[in-house]
Every structure is written in structure tokens, then in C-alpha cells.
Amino acid sequence: MRVLVVEDEPKIREVLIAYLRNEGWEVDYTANGQEALDWFSQREYGLVLLDLMLEGLHGEEVCRRIRESSIVPIVMLTAKSRENDTIAGLKLGADDYIAKPFRVKEVIARIHALLRRMKAYVPEPQKPSVLTFDRGRLVLDLEGKTLLVRGQHANLTSTEFKLMTVFADKPGKIFSRTDLSHQVLGYRFHGDSRSIDTHVKNLRKKIEEDTKEPLYILTMVGAGYKFAAAADQKE
Numbered sequence: 001m002r003v004l005v006v007e008d009e010p011k012i013r014e015v016l017i018a019y020l021r022n023e024g025w026e027v028d029y030t031a032n033g034q035e036a037l038d039w040f041s042q043r044e045y046g047l048v049l050l051d052l053m054l055e056g057l058h059g060e061e062v063c064r065r066i067r068e069s070s071i072v073p074i075v076m077l078t079a080k081s082r083e084n085d086t087i088a089g090l091k092l093g094a095d096d097y098i099a100k101p102f103r104v105k106e107v108i109a110r111i112h113a114l115l116r117r118m119k120a121y122v123p124e125p126q127k128p129s130v131l132t133f134d135r136g137r138l139v140l141d142l143e144g145k146t147l148l149v150r151g152q153h154a155n156l157t158s159t160e161f162k163l164m165t166v167f168a169d170k171p172g173k174i175f176s177r178t179d180l181s182h183q184v185l186g187y188r189f190h191g192d193s194r195s196i197d198t199h200v201k202n203l204r205k206k207i208e209e210d211t212k213e214p215l216y217i218l219t220m221v222g223a224g225y226k227f228a229a230a231a232d233q234k235e
Contacts, residue, residue: 001046001115005029006036006062007077008054012100016049016077019104033057037065045072047111050094052078060092067093071145071158073114077102090198095159096185097195113186117162131168133229138207138216140168147207154206159184159199164207167217167227176224200225 003020007013008031020027028043030036034056040048048066052059063074075096076089089097096110131140139148145161147154156164163184166175175183180196200217208214216229 002026002028002043003047003049004036004039004043004045005049006033006054006059007031007049007051009051012077015104016107019108023108031055033059033062036062040066040070047115048072048074049107050074050076052076052089060088063089063092063094067157071156071161073158075107075111075114077107087194087198090195091202093157095157110186117184117186132232133168133171134216135232138229140164149207156203156206160203160206163199163203167225171227171229171231174220174223174226179224 003025005013005016005020005027007016007029010031013029013031017027017029025046028039028045030039031054033054036048036050036054037057050059050063054062057065059076059078063076066072066074073096074094075098076094077098077100078089079100095114098107098110129141129143131142132138133140137150141147142165147156147161147164163180166180166183177196180200184199185195201211204211204214204217207216216227218226218228220226
């Protein structure tokens with residue numbers, strides 16, 4: 001796997017590169033936002049580690065532009081640690097958000113967790129690879145990793161697609177935030193549910209006609225969320 005490290009602090013960048021290479025991964029790196037986009041347009045990456053305070057384009061804009069054309073996993077590494085910063089980063093399409101200072105071993109562990117759940121969803125032999133709900137209004141292609149909503153591509157991020165597969169696998173089941181964090185993000189949130197709530201909110205925006213009165217992903221007060229769409233019966 002090739003990793004793009006976009007980090008403007010030399011010491012942090014050097015340590016990250018050393019750890020990543022120790023995992024057997026190839027690494028490209030830059031401190032400049034525009035150069036990061038240039039690198040990304042020229043090569044195929046399996047992961048982007050993205051600082052926000054960069055030379056040239058800031059990290060938020062780099063993330064936004066990458067998300068216009070790719071669902072590559074993005075982990076933000078930044079000194080911006082306020083709750084609003086975290087939520088803003090996830091809304092832009094980041095899959096994880098790690099505040100500085102951090103332990104590099106934890107970053108590597110989070111990367112492995114992210115990559116495990118980003119692997120292609122392999123349906124069980126008795127299950128179809130395409131699932132449809134609500135009389136064809138939602139069409140989830142597990143192999144193609146796409147979701148059609150009323151005939152239009154929803155353009156889900158990797159995290160949103162994984163979240164959708166978890167819901168669609170068990171319609172009607174109530175998932176706690178802990179369950180979703182473990183199954184979707186690859187780790188338990190230890191009492192901080194903002195990441196899952198934000199990913200659910202983002203997914204709702206892409207599949208619900210009215211996010212204030214959702215029909216598909218329902219909030220179960222005090223319990224979590226459930227996917228309420230009816231699965232279409234095969235003739």
C-alpha cells in the first residue's frame with residue numbers, strides 16, 4: 001500500500017514516515033497542500049494522512065477536493081482539537097480525526113482498524129450482492145460499493161458505505177453507538193459518540209428526502225439507531 005503523508009512539522013513527519021515504512025508501506029510526503037493534490041492526481045494511494053495547517057492550500061480544502069473524486073481513506077492529524085473542528089473534519093469526508101499531540105503507535109493502530117473495515121464487503125454465499133429497499137428506491141451494490149438513491153448515485157465516502165452495509169445487513173435491528181463505532185470505525189468510542197453521530201448525519205443527508213423527518217435511519221432515543229427501510233422481496 002502507498003500512503004500520502006501531508007504534514008508540515010518536520011519532526012512529526014519524519015517519525016510518521018519511519019513507522020509507516022516499518023509496516024511495509026510505501027510513503028510519499030509533502031508539507032504543501034497544492035503539492036499534495038498534485039501527488040494524489042498522479043498516483044494511487046490506499047491512505048492519506050492529512051494535517052490541516054499547511055503551506056499553500058489548507059488541509060480542509062485538500063480533503064474537500066480529494067473527496068470530489070475519491071473515497072480513499074483520509075485520517076486527519078491536527079492540532080485543532082475542539083469539538084467543532086472534529087465535526088467539521090468528519091463532515092468534509094474524513095474517516096478519522098486524531099488530535100495532536102498523539103502517540104504514533106496509536107496512529108498506526110487506528111490505521112490498521114480503518115483498513116480492516118475498509119476491505120471489500122464480501123457477502124455470505126446465500127446473500128445477494130445487490131440489496132434493494134423501499135420498492136427499489138435504495139439500491140446497495142455490495143461488490144461495486146455504490147448506493148443508488150431514487151436512481152441517483154449517492155457518492156458515499158468509505159465510512160458512509162460501511163455504515164450503510166451494517167444497517168442494510170440487519171434492517172430493523174437497533175444498533176447502539178458502541179456497536180456502530182466498533183463495526184464501522186473499527187474501535188469503541190469510549191464514551192465519545194460524536195464521530196458516529198456525525199457519520200450518521202452525513203449519511204442521512206444523502207439518502208433521506210427530509211433529514212428532519214427521516215424514513216430510513218431512525219434515532220431510537222436512549223438506544224441508538226435503526227434502519228427502518230423494508231427490504232424488497234425477490235420474485
